[in-house]
Amino acid sequence: MLEATGLMVFYENMLALNNINIKCGVNQIIGVFGANSAGKSTLMYTLSGIMQDIQKKEAMAGGERITLMGEIRYMGEDISGLKPSQRARKGIVLCPERRRIFNESSVLENLKIGGYLASSSEARDTLEYVFKIFPPLEKLKKRIGGFLSGGEQQMLAIGRALMAQPKILLLDEPLMGLSPLMQAELILATKGICDEMKLSIIITEQYARPVLPIVDYAYILENGSAVMEGSKQELMDNPDVRSAYFGIEES
Numbered sequence: 449m450l451e452a453t454g455l456m457v458f459y460e461n462m463l464a465l466n467n468i469n470i471k472c473g474v475n476q477i478i479g480v481f482g483a484n485s486a487g488k489s490t491l492m493y494t495l496s497g498i499m500q501d502i503q504k505k506e507a508m509a510g511g512e513r514i515t516l517m518g519e520i521r522y523m524g525e526d527i528s529g530l531k532p533s534q535r536a537r538k539g540i541v542l543c544p545e546r547r548r549i550f551n552e553s554s555v556l557e558n559l560k561i562g563g564y565l566a567s568s569s570e571a572r573d574t575l576e577y578v579f580k581i582f583p584p585l586e587k588l589k590k591r592i593g594g595f596l597s598g599g600e601q602q603m604l605a606i607g608r609a610l611m612a613q614p615k616i617l618l619l620d621e622p623l624m625g626l627s628p629l630m631q632a633e634l635i636l637a638t639k640g641i642c643d644e645m646k647l648s649i650i651i652t653e654q655y656a657r658p659v660l661p662i663v664d665y666a667y668i669l670e671n672g673s674a675v676m677e678g679s680k681q682e683l684m685d686n687p688d689v690r691s692a693y694f695g696i697e698e699s
């Protein structure tokens with residue numbers, strides 16, 4: 449469904465993504481794990497087209513700081529040159545790191561803004577679905593976004609992304625700063641979304657432990673390079689992954 453090959457991103461002379469090859473099939477959940485600064489957000493920005501946008505804006509302002517290379521194919525089509533809005537219309541939707549909801553707008557307004565690409569019947573059905581998977585949002589629909597808890601804000605960020613009718617949802621560190629209980633709830637909801645909405649998901653996180661149970665395949669990034677990849681079982685069986693990403697020391 450989505451296949452990126454040879455992705456390279458430089459910020460000036462700093463290599464942020466080094467020859468990344470990543471695939472996501474129909475109705476799959478793909479994990480991308482890595483420490484701070486491993487390149488997770490850079491990868492998500494590159495797949496969603498935001499990196500290309502930032503690069504163009506910099507070039508128009510006279511700077512040439514960001515260099516991008518590689519190819520991204522989506523349903524067989526080379527989309528490497530498409531803008532983020534064109535990719536979103538095709539169903540590639542990013543739910544960015546640190547939530548990025550509209551703090552001044554209500555929960556309902558945030559969700560409706562997310563649905564600008566949807567027909568009115570799609571928006572109505574998706575809103576109903578978002579309230580079904582995240583019941584607190586229905587109770588809080590008039591609450592201003594900035595007054596929500598971290599977990600509620602993350603539900604809203606995912607709900608807003610769903611309103612854009614994704615076929616492939618890019619979830620960048622959705623668990624950041626949340627309690628273990630809220631993390632478990634969100635992971636369960638993520639699996640439910642994949643199964644019920646029949647979409648594909650690429651999810652990044654620092655720690656694999658809460659996410660690994662729901663992934664079909666995962667990649668481990670270190671300093672911009674994919675140092676390991678494999679099925680859930682292959683990664684769980686690897687002692688280096690267990691200690692670095694699960695906090696489990698081998699005896």
Ligand code: ATP
Pocket residue numbers: 459464482483484485486487488489490491545654
């Ligand atoms: P985190 O978990 O902290 O969000 P990450 O894995 O998402 O980290 P990125 O944000 O992709 O990592 O950053 C990868 C590297 O690129 C880091 O060293 C970061 O400092 C650098 N970087 C990111 N954005 C820029 C930018 N606009 N200009 C220069 N360097 C950048």
